[in-house]
Amino acid sequence: MPLPKAELHLHIEGTLEPELAFELAARNGVRLPYADTEELRKAYLFDDLQSFLDLYYSLMAVLRTEDDFEALAEAYLVRAAAQGVRHAEIFFDPQAHTARGVPIGTVVEGLGRALDRSRERHGVSTALILCFLRDQSAESALETLDAARPHLDRIVGIGLDSAEVGHPPAKFREVYAVADSLGLRKVAHAGEEGPPSYITEALDVLGVERVDHGLRALEDPALVARLVRDRIPLTLCPLSNVRLRAVSELSAHPLRRMMDAGLLCTVNSDDPAYFGGYVGDNFDAVGEALGLSVEDLRVLARNSFLAAFLEGEEGVREGYLAEVAAYEFPTPPLP
Numbered sequence: 001m002p003l004p005k006a007e008l009h010l011h012i013e014g015t016l017e018p019e020l021a022f023e024l025a026a027r028n029g030v031r032l033p034y035a036d037t038e039e040l041r042k043a044y045l046f047d048d049l050q051s052f053l054d055l056y057y058s059l060m061a062v063l064r065t066e067d068d069f070e071a072l073a074e075a076y077l078v079r080a081a082a083q084g085v086r087h088a089e090i091f092f093d094p095q096a097h098t099a100r101g102v103p104i105g106t107v108v109e110g111l112g113r114a115l116d117r118s119r120e121r122h123g124v125s126t127a128l129i130l131c132f133l134r135d136q137s138a139e140s141a142l143e144t145l146d147a148a149r150p151h152l153d154r155i156v157g158i159g160l161d162s163a164e165v166g167h168p169p170a171k172f173r174e175v176y177a178v179a180d181s182l183g184l185r186k187v188a189h190a191g192e193e194g195p196p197s198y199i200t201e202a203l204d205v206l207g208v209e210r211v212d213h214g215l216r217a218l219e220d221p222a223l224v225a226r227l228v229r230d231r232i233p234l235t236l237c238p239l240s241n242v243r244l245r246a247v248s249e250l251s252a253h254p255l256r257r258m259m260d261a262g263l264l265c266t267v268n269s270d271d272p273a274y275f276g277g278y279v280g281d282n283f284d285a286v287g288e289a290l291g292l293s294v295e296d297l298r299v300l301a302r303n304s305f306l307a308a309f310l311e312g313e314e315g316v317r318e319g320y321l322a323e324v325a326a327y328e329f330p331t332p333p334l335p
C-alpha cells in the first residue's frame, strides 16, 4: 500500500496520456500532427514552460464532449488512487476550451461525472479549482468567472496558471476580489519561472492562501520568513521543474532546503502525462535524489492534508492525518 497523500497541484488537462489523446482524436474526427503515440511522446522534450504550454494547448483539441472530460478525469483518478492519493484538488483551464467553442458547462459537468463517484469508486475525495490563463486579459478572466457562476457548487476555488513571466499577479486583482466575495478559495502559480516578487504580490494583492510552485522563494529571505510565519503552503512539483528546466536536475531541487527552512512544502505532479510521473512517482524520485528519510516523506504527506481545502467536512482532515501517522513503510530488502 502506498503512502496516503493529497494531490493539490494537478492540471487535469496535463493528465492526457498519448493513448487517450489518440482514442479521443479518432472518436471526434480530430487529426493529430503525429503518426502515433510513440511519435507524440518523442515531442515531450521541453526547453521551458512556454515550449510545454504550446504542446499542452494544442493537444487539448481532442477534448470536445462531456464524455471526453469524464474519461480524462476517470483515467487520472485510477492512476492517482494506485499511487496513494486519498484527496485531489484538480485544476482546470476553462479558457483553453471556451476559446475552441467548448462551453464551460461541458467541461465542468463532464469532469463532475467522474468526480462525483470518485470517493465511492476510488476512495479519493475531490475538489475542482478553476484556473485563469494569465497570458489572457483580465477582462477574459472576469468573463470566465461570470460564465462559471451556474457551476460554482462544483468549484472550490480559483487559481492562476499559464505563461508566468510578464504577467504578474496584480493583473488579476479584480477577478480575485470578485471570487473572494463569492466565497471561493484562492491559489496562484507564482515563482515557477517568475521572480520571488511575484509570490509576494500574489499574497499581498490576490490574497492567495496557498502558492503553486513557489520554487524561487528561497531567493528572498524576508519572503521565506513570512511564508514560514503564516504557514502558507507551497505546492512543489519536482519532476515538472526538471522537465521545464527550472532546476538543472532533481538532485539540485530546493525541496530539502525549503523543508529545512521551515516551509510547509507539498509534493505534486503538475502535468503527469507530460513530465514522466504521477504524484507517487514524484515522491519516489525526489526522495531518492535528495536522500529523504521515510519520516521526511511522512511530513510531506502530512503537509498535503494540512494544506488541503478540507474545512467543509468535519473530521475528514483528521481522518487522513491519522492514516498518514499510522502508515507503515515497507521495510527495504536486506542487501
Ligand SMILES: Nc1ncnc2[nH]cnc12
Pocket: 011, 014, 049, 056, 161, 162, 163, 189, 192, 240, 270, 271
Ligand atoms: N507548470 C505549469 N505552469 C503554468 N501553467 C501551467 N499549466 C499547466 N501546467 C502549468
Ligand SMILES: [Zn+2]
Pocket: 009, 011, 161, 189, 212, 270
Ligand atoms: Zn501547474
